[in-house]
Amino acid sequence: MPITKEAFETQVMAILGRLHGVASRLTRNDADAEDLVAETIARAWRARDSLTSPIAFQAWIFRILNNTFISDRRRASVRGQAEPIEDAELDDSHPFSIFERLHQPFLLWFANPEQEFLDKLLRDDVDRALAALPERYRVVVIMADMEDLKYAEIAETLKIPIGTVRSRLARARAALQETLWTLAHERGIEVSHAPKH
Amino acid sequence: MAVNDIDCALALTRLIELVDRELDDADREVVERHLQTCRSCLSRAEFERALKGKLRGLSNEDVPTKTLDRITVLLQEF
Numbered sequence: 147m148p149i150t151k152e153a154f155e156t157q158v159m160a161i162l163g164r165l166h167g168v169a170s171r172l173t174r175n176d177a178d179a180e181d182l183v184a185e186t187i188a189r190a191w192r193a194r195d196s197l198t199s200p201i202a203f204q205a206w207i208f209r210i211l212n213n214t215f216i217s218d219r220r221r222a223s224v225r226g227q228a229e230p231i232e233d234a235e236l237d238d239s240h241p242f243s244i245f246e247r248l249h250q251p252f253l254l255w256f257a258n259p260e261q262e263f264l265d266k267l268l269r270d271d272v273d274r275a276l277a278a279l280p281e282r283y284r285v286v287v288i289m290a291d292m293e294d295l296k297y298a299e300i301a302e303t304l305k306i307p308i309g310t311v312r313s314r315l316a317r318a319r320a321a322l323q324e325t326l327w328t329l330a331h332e333r334g335i336e337v338s339h340a341p342k343h
Numbered sequence: 344m345a346v347n348d349i350d351c352a353l354a355l356t357r358l359i360e361l362v363d364r365e366l367d368d369a370d371r372e373v374v375e376r377h378l379q380t381c382r383s384c385l386s387r388a389e390f391e392r393a394l395k396g397k398l399r400g401l402s403n404e405d406v407p408t409k410t411l412d413r414i415t416v417l418l419q420e421f
Contacts, residue, residue, distance in 0.1 A: 155418050166410060167402030180410045184417055191421050245390045251383050260390045264397065272397050290363060291398035297365055316359070323394075 148194050149203075157203045158187055164204075165211060171288050172215050174277055182218070186211040208293055212303045234280040236317040242324035248337060259337045266335045267326060275325035283318035290315055349377050354384045362391045 149157075158165075165186065170179035190197075190210050197206050248260040276284060289295045289303065290311075297315075301308040349357075354377045360366050361374050378385045406414075 151421055154421070158414070158418065162406050162411070162414060163404055164402045166406045167404045171401065176407065180407075180413060183410065184413055187414060187417060244394075245387050249383065249386060249390075258386070260386065261393065264390070264393050267397065269397075269401065273401055276398065276401070287398065291395050292402045294399065297363070315363075319359075319394075 149197055149200065153200065154191060154194060157200070158190075158207070161204055161207070165207070168208070168288060168292050169211065169215070171273075171276060171292065172285065182211065182215055185218070186214050189214060208295075209299075209303070212289065212293075216303065236280065236283055236321050238313075238317045238320065241316065241320035242327065243320065244323045244327055247327065257338070262337045263330065263335065266337070267330065268333075271326060271329045271333070274329060275322045278325050279318055279321060283314055283321065286311055286314045287318045287322065349373055351377075351381060351384055354378070354381065355387070358384065358388050359391055362388060362395060 162183070165183050166179060169182040169186075170176065173179045173182055186207065190207050193210065197203060244263060245260050248263055250257075250259065276287060279287065285304065286300055289300045290297070295303075297308050297311045300311045304311070354374055357366065357370065357374045361371060366374060378388055
């Protein structure tokens with residue numbers, strides 16, 4: 147039985163914050179994020195017969211959001227309104243790891259500089275580091291970490307091999323951590339027991 | 344070292360897949376057994392999991408009033 151209008155509305159309103167949160171990181175623009183969320187909800191309503199079970203609603207509507215973003219993005223790129231999605235490459239010759247910078251195996255058991263570092267980061271630091279990633283890397287991080295998608299689902303959505311998902315994620319996470327490291331130092335974040343660099 | 348035990352170098356290559364829940368039951372068990380005996384790899388797994396949590400946390404935000412109004416109107420049209 148297709149989802150009722152009332153149930154659809156309730157489900158949408160329950161996850162609207164997450165839909166908008168993901169949309170605004172994908173588009174990096176408030177107006178485009180709003181359009182993407184509205185278009186996603188309209189498409190989802192038209193495709194409501196394809197929702198197999200009410201408990202699958204969230205995964206189902208996020209799949210529609212991702213596909214809508216990708217197709218809008220490709221259309222804009224064909225029209226010359228945006229750069230193609232295949233943008234800058236990230237160098238992975240020296241992958242950066244905050245953990246490797248901070249972790250000290252011989253500290254007292256209660257000392258945890260890497261966790262202390264994370265605790266001192268602001269939400270805005272994480273947001274800025276994510277926004278700084280080239281688009282094709284940002285998209286895989288959003289799908290893997292914000293949407294909690296499996297590698298196979300990301301590969302299917304982006305029409306790329308699963309090995310490419312793995313390598314892009316690894317490069318993206320290293321670059322993200324390097325930006326977080328820089329932002330933290332700009333803000334003067336200090337971590338006790340951290341090794342000197 | 345037992346037959347199915349792994350060293351830190353191998354554990355590190357699988358840690359991120361553990362955090363991403365990409366390992367099958369057998370592989371997960373092997374990596375988790377290593378984490379039970381290796382504080383350094385356990386700390387790394389906890390760090391990667393916490394960072395992933397920070398990113399996931401970005402999506403918990405208030406919807407701008409303008410967007411909320413538009414979606415409310417849209418839903419009434421269905």
